[in-house]
Amino acid sequence: MKKILVVVTNHATLGNTDQANGTFAPELTHVLNELITAGYDYDIASIQGGKAPLYGTDMEGDTVNADILADEGFLNRINNTIPVSQVNGEGYDAIFYPGGFGLLSDLATNEEFAQISANHYENGGVIASVCHGPSALLPITLSTGDKLLASKSVTGFTREEEVDFGTINDIPFLLEESLARSAAQYTKVQPWQELVIVDERVITGQNPASAHGVGKALVDLLA
Template sequence: MKKVLIPVTNHATLGETEQENGTFSPELTHVVHVLKEAGIDYEIASIKGGKAPIYGQDIEGDDVNSNMLSDKDFQNRVNNTTPVSQVNIADYDAVFYPGGFGLLSDLATNQDFAKLAAQLYERGGIIAAVCHGPAALLPIDLSNGESLLADKSITSFTREEEIDYGTIDDVPFLLEEALTRKAARFNKIQPWGSFVVEDDRLITGQNPASAHAVGKAIVDHLAV
């Protein structure tokens, strides 16, 4: 059975504010839903391990999000994430980083997960991320010393979407700018539409609306 590693943040607020944050629930639940339907296993991990902070559980009209959140197995995995020190990357075929603002304060600079992701990618694995998840791609360097992003075309949550969401002044850094400076090409469409970029074995989605399509792209790549 194919298996996906899902690193999530331990940081429970938006940057240095006191606003409740962490991983944005629909970006995790929609992808896990797609993986489960395809018979693909997953493991939720974090830098420290333990219960992962999550927000966005109360979104109305999102049945996938509601149903996944009520799933006891899923809740158990969220409440008992595997610490990075216990992750054996050889067990996984892909790494997926869901978004939420929390990871801008930890996974965006974490070398432990970055090194594991580089190992997986260099042996033919898949790396995927959605919304703010691509921040976790910033510290990933390959064995040749080059950034994973150096020759890649990607997308992420955009400056316009930060403005619309009212977070432009509170984020630790502007993700679109950081990625534009590091990646070969940054791509985006008008705010809030579903948009996914696939470049070799790197899959990125622009915003929460892109989560389902990112999950499907992961499944399609794993089926090859």
């Protein structure tokens, strides 16, 4: 059975504000729905371990989100995430970083998960992310000394979407700018439209609307 390591943030607010945040639930649940439907298993990990903060848990009309959030197996995993100190990346077929503004405050600079992801990728594994999830790809450095993104075409949450969402003044940094500076190519479409880019074994999605597509691309790549 294929198994995916899902890495989520421990940071529970939007930047340094007191606005509740964390992982944006639909970007996690819609990908998990694709993985579960395909018969794959998963673990959820974070830097500190323990209960991980979620927001977007009450999206009206989103039955996929509601069903996963009510699943006992999911609840056990998200409330008891594996700390990075106990993660063995060799046991997984892919690593997935769901989005949420919290990542900008911890996973975007975390060297431990970056090293796990680098080893995973160099051993033939797949790395996927969506929305703000690609921020966790920024610190990944390969054994050659090159950044993973230096040779990759990627996408991620855009400046326009930050403005639309009202977060442009509160985020620790602008993800679009960081990806454009770090990646071989950064691409975006109109705000809130779906965009999924697959570059060899790296999958990125622009925004929440892209989560389903990221999950599908991940299943297709692992098939």
